[in-house]
Amino acid sequence: GDSVTQMEGPVTLSEEAFLTINCTYTATGYPSLFWYVQYPGEGLQLLLKATKADDKGSNKGFEATYRKETTSFHLEKGSVQVSDSAVYFCALSESDDMRFGAGTRLTVKP
């Protein structure tokens, strides 16, 4: 079945560092791909999405490109801030089936 694998955390970075959180997926067809973010004490919020190959989703300085050839959707940000500290989830949706990765906890230190 479909699945999502994302890099294990926790990830700790200094403010203004470059961020990459790896995400790869397994799917039978052509899923939509998502990154969600969960801040402490809150539910998940959609951060960005991409619906077809080579699409780039972007929001709040975060970017991810749908790479069909490598079945990947890595999350990147050029300069992280303390306020980016949260848990990040990669997810896919195909045929009314939604799968989430295990989540990666990011801590940004000033």
Place this chain on the structure above:
Amino acid sequence: KAGVTQTPRYLIKTRGQQVTLSCSPISGHRSVSWYQQTPGQGLQFLFEYFSETQRNKGNFPGRFSGRQFSNSRSEMNVSTLELGDSALYLCASSLKGLEPQHFGDGTRLSIL
């Protein structure tokens, strides 16, 4: 536009009891999904309701059940609670399918 509202935010129960959690979706959203989030298992899909019908179901025992009302509000019920049911239960709504989903802040259920 009001977001997804889950009540209560926190709940403490003892083993063997049953519990009902409530979720009010964003106005106009007809799909409501439920997830269980634990440190060990991560985010696991419980079930999805659309127009009062269960459309998708995850791999959870029959103690976990749900329903959806004509106004799209949904409830989730867990019977004969076990210690392992302690978790954050998240509800998400969307217009018609499973994407994009808008999540509530969750109900944190603790079993003593």
